[in-house]
Amino acid sequence: xxxxxxxxxxCVVCAGNICRSPIAEFVLRHRLEGAGLGDLVTVDSxxxxxxxxxxxxxxxxxxxxxxxxxxxxxxxxxxFRREWFADVDLVLALDRDNFADLSTLAPDDDARAKVQxxxxxxxxxxxxxxxxxxxxxxxxxxxFERVLLMIERxxxxxxxxxxxxxxxxxxxGEPSRQ
Numbered sequence: 697x698x699x700x701x702x703x704x705x706x707c708v709v710c711a712g713n714i715c716r717s718p719i720a721e722f723v724l725r726h727r728l729e730g731a732g733l734g735d736l737v738t739v740d741s742x743x744x745x746x747x748x749x750x751x752x753x754x755x756x757x758x759x760x761x762x763x764x765x766x767x768x769x770x771x772x773x774x775x776f777r778r779e780w781f782a783d784v785d786l787v788l789a790l791d792r793d794n795f796a797d798l799s800t801l802a803p804d805d806d807a808r809a810k811v812q813x814x815x816x817x818x819x820x821x822x823x824x825x826x827x828x829x830x831x832x833x834x835x836x837x838x839x840f841e842r843v844l845l846m847i848e849r850x851x852x853x854x855x856x857x858x859x860x861x862x863x864x865x866x867x868x869g870e871p872s873r874q
Contacts, residue, residue: 713743713773718753746775781807791828817853
């Protein structure tokens with residue numbers, strides 16, 4: 697984060713872009729806006745696969761979002777493309793399979809370095825399986841609720857990390873990047 701005139705661009709990625717990544721996209725946006733960072737960090741989402749391209753988020757994901765005060769109704773699934781690495785600063789994978797797929801898709805080491813696990817920002821997550829957001833697709837509404845809560849914790853950690861990198865110029869009232 698070095699150029700204050702260009703937003704830091706984040707893309708959250710799961711498998712199909714209808715469950716976890718849309719939840720993460722809307723939660724992250726909300727948390728960043730709440731921290732006054734909405735103009736400095738942009739968030740979108742995609743899937744490693746394209747089988748749901750153009751579809752809305754899963755109804756259970758939308759219900760979980762709605763139940764927590766988020767509106768994901770305008771989401772449309774899309775597939776992450778290799779060339780997007782040039783346009784994003786950070787790619788947040790939801791699990792190790794997504795991480796591996798994205799790392800393979802990355803055109804070079806610089807692009808691979810942009811890929812991280814979202815839950816690496818969760819202060820309560822420990823190494824191993826605890827760093828993944830499980831896919832709730834074959835679960836019930838409670839599975840989507842658990843995923844949303846995991847994503848909220850990781851999002852709070854992400855916002856804290858980003859806030860520490862961005863210096864707020866209180867006298868001028870304008871945030872600027874360090």
